[in-house]
Amino acid sequence: MTPEENDLLCRVEGDAPMGKIHRSFWIPACLPEEVAESGGKPLRVRLYGEDLVIFRDSAGRLGALGEYCPHRRVSLAYGRNEECGLRCLYHGWKFDVDGTITDMPSEPADTRMKQNIKHVAYPVHEGAGFVWLWMGDRAAMRPWEPPTWAPTADTTxxxxxxxxxxxxxxxxxxxxxxxxxxxxxxxxxxxxxxxxxxxxxxxxxxxxxxxxxxxxxxxxxxxxxxxxxxxxxxxxxxxxxxxxxxxxxxxxxxxxxxxxxxxxxxxxxxxxxxxxxxxxxxxxxxxxxxxxxxxxxxxxxxxxxxxxxxxxxxxxxxxxxxxxxxxxxxxxxxxxxxxxxxxxxxxxxxxxxxxxxxxxxxxxxxxxxxxxxxxxxxxxxxxxxxxxxxxxxxxxxxxxxxxxxxxxxxxxxxxxxxxxxxxxxxxxxx
Ligand code: FES
Ligand SMILES: [Fe+2]
Missing domain, CATH: 3.90.380.10 (Naphthalene 1,2-dioxygenase Alpha Subunit; Chain A, domain 1)
Known part of the structure; x- marks a missing residue:
């Protein structure tokens, strides 16, 4: 193999073609046991060179967000997981599981910033012993499908x-x-x-x-x-x-x-x-x-x-x-x-x-x-x-x-x- 072919095979970060291939499938990101608690500690997960936090909000929904707050890039892994969202410690911006900003206490009440900014968020599916993310093109997203190790929903x-x-x-x-x-x-x-x-x-x-x-x-x-x-x-x-x-x-x-x-x-x-x-x-x-x-x-x-x-x-x-x-x-x-x-x-x-x-x-x-x-x-x-x-x-x-x-x-x-x-x-x- 040439060094160029080796790079094509191995590299997955950024725009690498192999990363694009992987992102055309649902990706097993972490285990449910790591994010079991509603309103619990967010889990840091790095995938494909991207730092993420996966959390279960107070209503039990799973979210996967970019780790760094879009305001000033503070880590959301330290954030407060409260009332259906993850809140950044620094200035209190709050994010829904789908990356919508639901509160921005540091800005004037009539700010348009809340609507104009959407944080990085990936669709999540829980099943077959894993928490899965769709990290690819949203328009090309396929429904999650059961893997071979979970032929029925109750396979342990x-x-x-x-x-x-x-x-x-x-x-x-x-x-x-x-x-x-x-x-x-x-x-x-x-x-x-x-x-x-x-x-x-x-x-x-x-x-x-x-x-x-x-x-x-x-x-x-x-x-x-x-x-x-x-x-x-x-x-x-x-x-x-x-x-x-x-x-x-x-x-x-x-x-x-x-x-x-x-x-x-x-x-x-x-x-x-x-x-x-x-x-x-x-x-x-x-x-x-x-x-x-x-x-x-x-x-x-x-x-x-x-x-x-x-x-x-x-x-x-x-x-x-x-x-x-x-x-x-x-x-x-x-x-x-x-x-x-x-x-x-x-x-x-x-x-x-x-x-x-x-x-x-x-x-x-x-x-x-x-x-x-x-x-x-x-x-x-x-x-x-x-x-x-x-x-x-x-x-x-x-x-x-x-x-x-x-x-x-x-x-x-x-x-x-x-x-x-x-x-x-x-x-x-x-
Ligand atoms: S850095 Fe997150 S709210 Fe300011
Ligand atoms: Fe072996």
Missing amino acids: IAVVRLKIRCNWAQVLEGAIDSAHSSSLHSSDFLGVPVDKAEAHETTWVRPSADKAPRMVSQLNGWGFRYAAIRRPLYNEDTHHYVRTTLFVAPFYVLIPPNATYNVAQALVPIDDENCWFNFIAWHPTKGISTQDWRKFCHATPGVDLDPAWVPRRTRANDYLQDRAAMAAGDWTGIQGFTFQDMAMWETMGPIAQRSEERLGVSDLAVVQFRRQMVAAAQAVVDGKPVIGTAEPRVPFVKLASFEGVVPKNVDWATLGVDEVELALRAQAAE
Whole structure:
């Protein structure tokens, strides 16, 4: 990749084409638990290089406003959340959830300024375990749609949330890089002769120990699906162990499930050099506990993270890597597979220099992602439609990953695929 292509792929601030792509979708901005209280403390959230405050007003409505007061640029994060609005401490200007100024006590009663100024405000939707913002063109706003992790309104989900100190795209590339799990996570993900992957107290087991998967992929209007095909630990002659992962533009990855969890990631940019890692777990029938999920990932706020989701392990403290544990047999010396990943993402630097890499055949999905999204950014520059927005489209809720040991003659590209998508594929082929 050239440095220019790398910028097209990674940069999302201001007018960057990739930022425009992201802003053509509803963006998971924070968790409802962070703004639970009506009239409570406003939450500072930085997204796409913009500083915002999200608050729940005294009537329970959610608002997302620019953090800095339009009068003299004071932070509204310190404001008074009172009687259906957020009031700036400095001169008392008061803002509604939609950015309308409802009071301006420092100006004469007949001032026109109140009507003439509208503060930055984004439409908000609460659902599927997140507070979502529409940060794009208001005229092009599409109705919010349920994601795959909340197939019904009462599906319980659990989220591990981390503030990561590097660009969103290199975090996403970790999620579509099936080959790394056999090395980086080899002390946590064990190959044993089971039927399906399982989650145990501290480890995940899977029915294969093959470190060099064969990769195949299939491009779609919404992103791509790829499979890592491995030799299983039993029935090796007749069966494959198949794990399919979906990249759903612009920033979702659906990871192969196991018997306890279905898993997805939403990698949302904070700015060009930082992002939110949202690791989402759910199960269609068994339910799930947020506490257990965070404990399993070693990502409990107050224990492994500070209250603003900043991990205790950092590059400055070498991610608390334990060399003695490595000498005793642990692969990384870093506890918690999420933090093993985090150390890999962050040590590439704030924005990975992709022009300096040497890629192999196991990097197929990473290459696919880069090609597809650089082309999508270029299309935006050329005034063409945004990837994943053309109708008819497969609703997000219909997309799913797959894992299992299957007979060799089964077409991997049909595994876990919903009828809606199969019908659209057939239509496209006609
Ligand atoms: S700076 Fe906010 S009211 Fe003056
Ligand atoms: Fe990983």
